[in-house]
Amino acid sequence: MQVTRRQALGLSAGAVALVAFGPGLNAARADAAATDKSLMEFTGGKAPATGRITLNAPEIAENGNTVPISVSVESDMTDASYVESVVVLAEGNPNPSVATFHFTPMSGEASATTRMRLAGTQNVIAIAKMNDGSVFMDKKLVKVTIGGCGG
Numbered sequence: 001m002q003v004t005r006r007q008a009l010g011l012s013a014g015a016v017a018l019v020a021f022g023p024g025l026n027a028a029r030a031d032a033a034a035t036d037k038s039l040m041e042f043t044g045g046k047a048p049a050t051g052r053i054t055l056n057a058p059e060i061a062e063n064g065n066t067v068p069i070s071v072s073v074e075s076d077m078t079d080a081s082y083v084e085s086v087v088v089l090a091e092g093n094p095n096p097s098v099a100t101f102h103f104t105p106m107s108g109e110a111s112a113t114t115r116m117r118l119a120g121t122q123n124v125i126a127i128a129k130m131n132d133g134s135v136f137m138d139k140k141l142v143k144v145t146i147g148g149c150g151g
Contacts, residue, residue: 092122
């Protein structure tokens with residue numbers, strides 16, 4: 001088998017690109033440690049309880065580029081008891097932090113709806129921080145498919 005000059009140049013360019021950009025390819029993937037770090041920073045090291053917060057996300061997302069989600073928190077939203085903020089994390093995205101919503105008693109209710117991009121099948125986590133410092137969490141597994149053809 002003879003290798004032409006064009007093939008040799010193509011292989012050389014591919015090898016150079018792999019050496020130059022190869023180490024950075026793994027950095028584009030988040031890991032559980034990055035998600036845990038984001039969670040701990042938001043909660044101040046407190047373990048979140050379950051309940052009071054509801055995360056609505058599709059079980060199967062046919063298109064990972066636009067996944068609809070909504071979060072709501074049960075709260076009176078009075079000066080004495082209200083939701084300060086809600087953060088949404090995606091475990092498998094390059095940057096786990098997806099969105100942060102801030103509320104005040106004047107908000108009336110603590111709910112928000114948005115769309116997010118998911119890099120693949122992964123857990124989506126919503127954490128609510130109350131004005132008294134308590135934190136609550138809800139988690140959903142969202143299966144991202146290509147064209148709706150399985151998980």
